[in-house]
Amino acid sequence: MSDPRRFLAVLAALVLLPFCGYRERGLEVAIDMSAPSGCSAGTLDIERIELLPCPDVPVHVALFDDLVSIHVARAHDLLDALGPMSLVLPTESMASTLRISPGSYCDVRLHFGGPTTPALSTVAGMAPEREAVLRLVDETGAPTRLLFATAPDRAEVSIALGAFSDADEPAHALSLLIDGASATVRAEPRSAE
Amino acid sequence: MRLALAIALVLGALATPSSAWACASCGAGDPTLTLAGTEQPFAGRLRVAVSAMSSEMVDGRDRLTERRLALGVAWAPASWVMLSASAPLVLRTLETSNLERDIGLGPGDLDLRARLVVLRDRPFAPTHLVTLQIGARIPLTPALTDIEGVPLDERAQTAGRTVAPLVGLAWSIFLGPFSLQTYFLATIPTRGGDGLVQPVELRAASLAMFRVLPALTLVVGPETRVRIDANGGEGGGVVFATLGAMIAAGDVTPYLLVRLPIVSAFDDAHVEHPSFELGAAIDV
Numbered sequence: 001m002s003d004p005r006r007f008l009a010v011l012a013a014l015v016l017l018p019f020c021g022y023r024e025r026g027l028e029v030a031i032d033m034s035a036p037s038g039c040s041a042g043t044l045d046i047e048r049i050e051l052l053p054c055p056d057v058p059v060h061v062a063l064f065d066d067l068v069s070i071h072v073a074r075a076h077d078l079l080d081a082l083g084p085m086s087l088v089l090p091t092e093s094m095a096s097t098l099r100i101s102p103g104s105y106c107d108v109r110l111h112f113g114g115p116t117t118p119a120l121s122t123v124a125g126m127a128p129e130r131e132a133v134l135r136l137v138d139e140t141g142a143p144t145r146l147l148f149a150t151a152p153d154r155a156e157v158s159i160a161l162g163a164f165s166d167a168d169e170p171a172h173a174l175s176l177l178i179d180g181a182s183a184t185v186r187a188e189p190r191s192a193e
Numbered sequence: 194m195r196l197a198l199a200i201a202l203v204l205g206a207l208a209t210p211s212s213a214w215a216c217a218s219c220g221a222g223d224p225t226l227t228l229a230g231t232e233q234p235f236a237g238r239l240r241v242a243v244s245a246m247s248s249e250m251v252d253g254r255d256r257l258t259e260r261r262l263a264l265g266v267a268w269a270p271a272s273w274v275m276l277s278a279s280a281p282l283v284l285r286t287l288e289t290s291n292l293e294r295d296i297g298l299g300p301g302d303l304d305l306r307a308r309l310v311v312l313r314d315r316p317f318a319p320t321h322l323v324t325l326q327i328g329a330r331i332p333l334t335p336a337l338t339d340i341e342g343v344p345l346d347e348r349a350q351t352a353g354r355t356v357a358p359l360v361g362l363a364w365s366i367f368l369g370p371f372s373l374q375t376y377f378l379a380t381i382p383t384r385g386g387d388g389l390v391q392p393v394e395l396r397a398a399s400l401a402m403f404r405v406l407p408a409l410t411l412v413v414g415p416e417t418r419v420r421i422d423a424n425g426g427e428g429g430g431v432v433f434a435t436l437g438a439m440i441a442a443g444d445v446t447p448y449l450l451v452r453l454p455i456v457s458a459f460d461d462a463h464v465e466h467p468s469f470e471l472g473a474a475i476d477v
Contacts, residue, residue, distance in 0.1 A: 006239060006266070006477075013264075017282050019299025021337030021345045026293030099291040101254070152292055 027148045029098040030156045051100055052107040052133070054145055104145040108134045232365075233310060233322060234269035241266050242279075244472025253462040254290035257348050259283065261301070263472075275308040280333060283351035295349035300333035302352050306359075320368065326361040330380065353391060357382040370404035374414075392422040400435065412437035416452065420459075429459030447473040 031049055110133075135143060146155055246261040265279030281301040288294050306328030313319040332352035337345045361378035376398045382391040400414035412435065419430040437450035454465040 006268075015280065015300070015303060015333055017280065017300040017333070019297075019334045019337065019351065021298075021339055021349070022296040023339035023343070023345060024294040024296075026289060026291035028291070099289070099293065101290045102292065150292065 024152065025154070026152050027100050027102065028154045029100060029146070030154065031096050031098060032156065046110060048109075048111040049098070050109045050111070051098055051105045051146070052109055054104045054106040100148065102148050102150050104147045106135065106143065106145045110134070233313065233319060234272055234275040234308070236269055236272045238269045238275075239266070239477050240268075240474060241477055242472060242474040244470055246468060246470040246472075248468035249466040251462075251464040251466070252348070255348075256288045258286045260285075263301075265304075273310045277304075277306050277308070279304045285349045285351060287346050287349040289346075295339075295345040297337045297345050297349040297351045299337060299351040302330040302357075303333050304328065304330050318367075320366065322365045322367070324363050324365075326359070326363070326378070328359050330357040330359060332356070353382065355383045355385045355391065357391070372402045374398070374400045374402070376400075392420045392428060395419040395421070398435075408441040410439045410441075412439070412450070415455075429457075429463065431459070431463075431465050432456040433465075444476045445473055446475075447471075 029051060033046075033049075148155075242263075242265045244261075244263045246263070247259070248261075249256070249258045251257075261281045261283050263279060263281035265277060267275055267277035269275045280303045283297070283299065283301045285297045286294060287296075306326055309325045309327070310322065311325045312321070312323035314321045330353065332354060334350075334352040336354070337350055339345060357380050359378060359380040361376065363374065363376045365375075366373045376396070378396045380394045380396075382393070384390045396416070396418050398414060398416040400412060400416075402410055402412050404410045414435055416433045416435050417430060418433075420428050422428045432455055433452040434455050435450060435452050437448060439446055439448040448471075450470040452468045452470075454467065457463065457465055
């Protein structure tokens with residue numbers, strides 16, 4: 001075989017190599033937001049949905065025979081922000097997935113933007129009329145958390161918007177239902193302070 | 194001749210562009226210039242090279258590792274030009290902070306080049322040799338996806354998205370057992386179908402080589418890589434200290450190279466780790 005032909009033969013072999021892709025899923029939280037019938041008609045612009053890590057966790061260490069309490073400030077731990085998206089009420093719904101790091105999560109924060117429906121400003125916990133922080137509580141109303149260890153896991157969060165135009169009962173303006181791997185919890189807006 | 198081949202090995206490893214725009218050290222082992230060399234071409238020469246390379250980087254809390262096996266061939270139809278083609282088989286693993294793993298396996302970019310002698314101080318055994326390189330990097334693999342058809346993370350892709358023309362200039366100085374290679378290479382990707390263009394990549398190296406024994410050559414020198422993102426995304430640069438050794442064994446020249454990142458100035462949280470390359474060139 002002549003040199004040019006050898007050249008071309010090797011070149012052809014280089015091009016015919018195989019290829020494939022593989023993904024092993026990690027920690028994910030599926031978000032499903034819906035607007036049940038009965039709520040006000042309008043458009044809700046959502047800039048971002050976040051799962052917030054639980055507040056500072058005190059860590060006690062022994063130092064010179066004294067116990068020193070160190071509060072570890074945990075940064076917001078978000079990989080995928082959901083949004084921006086626009087939800088046309090009352091009929092639309094949306095679904096997406098958040099990827100999060102191992103840890104425990106206690107709150108969900110909704111960021112609203114754009115020309116939202118005016119009644120949204122009456123929702124408790126929105127400050128300054130742009131976001132709502134929902135604390136995860138269990139069925140008894142006690143605070144709870146979504147806990148993710150260092151193994152692939154998945155949880156589902158359903159956010160049902162409804163009756164948020166009812167300014168007289170802001171506590172029910174937003175409701176959040178979470179179906180985790182081991183527990184069903186309910187979230188309510190934190191009181192406006 | 195042996196020293197020239199050794200120089201070609203190292204300079205080729207340093208100068209070849211990467212398909213991994215998010216990873217400065219990834220793809221450093223592509224052996225195209227290993228074959229094309231820095232010495233004056235000899236008409237009719239055919240050369241084959243293989244190399245294996247391992248590199249790693251941390252991007253924030255994400256970790257990208259790359260294993261690369263490259264095969265290349267070069268042929269000189271005349272004494273003033275060397276044509277070369279090289280393609281790697283790439284395995285990339287991206288581990289993100291949510292415990293997700295993306296694994297891509299496939300060919301990288303086909304690297305086609307022509308090396309042209311543009312200046313030499315004498316016809317035979319020149320002390321100074323200046324060469325121009327023109328070519329292109331052509332992606333061999335479509336966007337890799339998972340089993341559900343969702344594309345893998347860009348950092349786990351084994352090849353670039355568009356054809357990338359490249360141009361380079363090298364100046365070689367040969368002084369007995371000592372030589373100095375200075376090199377510059379620019380890779381400018383074309384615009385993709387999505388309207389975006391991958392970052393421009395500039396590489397420069399100045400490499401000193403000492404033939405300490407008839408069969409042993411040591412290599413040391415800095416290598417700089419700069420990335421410029423026209424889309425306003427991440428950019429920056431990194432400087433590697435390159436150390437290596439080559440052994441002359443008949444028609445086969447094995448070599449080992451280690452690249453140690455000593456300066457890193459990326460816009461984001463990139464941290465390059467040392468990379469290792471083991472390879473050999475064979476004159477056939």
